[in-house]
Amino acid sequence: MVRKHSGFVGELPAGAAQRLDAGRSVFKDIGADDADWEPTEIESMCMNCHLNGTTRLLLTKIPFFKEVIVSSFSCANCGWSDTEIQSAGRIQDQGVSYTLTVKSKQDLDREVVKSDSATTRIPELDFEIPPFTQKGALSTIEGLLDRAVSGLEQEQPIRRATDPDVADKIDEFIQRLKKLKDVEEEFTLVVEDPSGNSFVENPVAPQKDEALAVTRFKRSAQQDVLLGIRADDDDFDEEPAGNDIDAMRNEVLVFNTNCPECNAPASTNMKMVQIPHFKEVIIMATNCDSCGHRTNEVKSGGATEELGTRITLNITDQSDMTRDVLKSETCAILIPELELEVGMATDIKDLTVSKNPFISGDSCSTDRMQKLREFGEKLDKVMSGEMKVHFVLDDPAGNSYLQNVYAPDPDPELTIEKYTRTFEQNEDLGLNDMKTDGYQEEEEK
Incomplete structure (x- = not known):
């Protein structure tokens, strides 16, 4: 060994x-x-x-x-x-970025799973820990700060002997890092991981954490190379021919993948489908014969919509639970009556109640467990039709859909709103830096 x-x-x-x-x-x-x-x-x-x-x-x-x-x-x-x-698991389909505004000493107790491919930044100090310079760790915000201080202090005796000026500057910076633990002023901690395998605790789950912003992003070719899932000399510029796109609309494509649950070999089916009264979408479904895990996702088959879409359904009885839903990867789910907002979840109860490691187990407080149990009971009442709530799909890309059971007539319980995206939403979708006007002319030059 x-x-x-x-x-x-x-x-x-x-x-x-x-x-x-x-x-x-x-x-x-x-x-x-x-x-x-x-x-x-x-x-x-x-x-x-x-x-x-x-x-x-x-x-x-x-x-x-x-x-x-x-x-x-x-x-x-x-x-x-x-x-x-x-x-020891698979690299996720998308990278993830957590931006936390640390406002109090309680925030320092948030648990963090940081993989070795994650970049950690504190913008206020212009401080950054690059990927693959530290080992993966299960820690807290305070633990990350202590680890950074320990790393800087490690070579200080040698620096004082060889370059006292640099050692003095690092000593000053170490004191600034240590002072962050007093939280006299707010500061920002960013954990960005292209592998998607890092995590920052939301202590108020399942409610939305106003201090924590979570965004998913598509990896660049350079990040794929850094993670070892692409070769340096791969050609990324090839595009499918028009006939190939037409063929995709008429058949189910099958390709080999790995199960996101047990990592065993599995098959993913992909099909382009025209949804009535909606648009053309790409549906991808993976079934694992080893563990029985099933997953599906929906991607837009066309261009990004000019406006975002907010779909609100007034759930009045149990029959509303049978409505078809297409939720894209950019869509958030909101239930105002439960003060719930979930980003990329597909099963709210499993995500917030059954499978969250930071709000269950021996380390979880009794008060938090009681709140979580009460939240699960409210979800059960919603699914049984005993509790009336508003179910909201908020998709800035406009690629989500909720079935209108009265189509083509208007649905009295369903409201669809179009809205202009904010700059931050366009930034998350990668639209601010995207250039389409005059692109062809520049290519010909």
């Missing part, structure tokens, strides 16, 4: 290999009653004294997040220790 900076190259741990041979999942769900809930111990070299120490590995699944490898190293010879969390 080779060890380098708490990373591992070589065979699977023995316990994991045995579970794989037995046909069971290598990654186990978190559970206190599991008899096999034991870490794998490996003798490995200490990077501090170069003698042998012990590494403990735990392969597990974090609900609502992904599969991870939790490792902890300790050396009995010199007392050095190290912990790390490594991604």
Whole structure:
């Protein structure tokens, strides 16, 4: 076994290999009653004294997040220790960016999952931690600040001997970082991860967190290369011919992918469909034969709409639960009566109640669990028709749809509004920097 900076190259741990041979999942769900809930111990070299120490590995699944490898190293010879969390799941379809405005010391207690591909920034200090310069970690906002301070202090003795002026400037910057923990003034923390595998806690979930903005983005070719999912010399400029597009409208295309739940090989079906009284869309559906997981998504088959769309349905009885819904990746779901706003969720109850690791488990407060339980009960009443609410689809790209059961006549319970997007919404959609006028003329030149 080779060890380098708490990373591992070589065979699977023995316990994991045995579970794989037995046909069971290598990654186990978190559970206190599991008899096999034991870490794998490996003798490995200490990077501090170069003698042998012990590494403990735990392969597990974090609900609502992904599969991870939790490792902890300790050396009995010199007392050095190290912990790390490594991604063991798939790279997500889109990157994710979290922008948090830290207003109080309570915000410093927010839990953060930061992968090694994430970039961390504090704009007020012009401070940035580039990707792949730190190991992945499960920490808090305060822990991220402490980790940054520790990293800067590590080489200070050498700097003071070789370049005192630089050491003095870094000492001054370290004090500014430490002062952030007093939260005398608001500051902004940005965690941007092209792999989509980082996470910042929303302590008021399922309600919208006014201090936290979450955006999804399409990776650039350079980011794909950085993540190792594209070769440097790939040709990205080829476009499908017109006949190929026409053929897509008449058949279901099937291509190989990996299951987002268990990472087993799966097939994704894609079909271009004309929705009556709506538009042409691309429907993609993935079914996993290994774990039974099913997922689907809808993408626009045409250009981005000039205006955003807000669809409001007044839910009056249980029959409204059977209406067809097409929710694009840019659409937010709102239920004002429940003070609920969810960005990219497709199953609100599972997302906010059943599968959120930061609002369940032993570390969750009793008060938070009680609020979550009450919220789940309200959702059950909405689905059974006992509670009347307004269901809102807010899509700045205008690519979402909610069935009008009276079509082509107006639906008395359904309201569709068109609105002008804000600059920030256009920025999220990548429209502010998009140039279409005179493009052909410039290409010919």
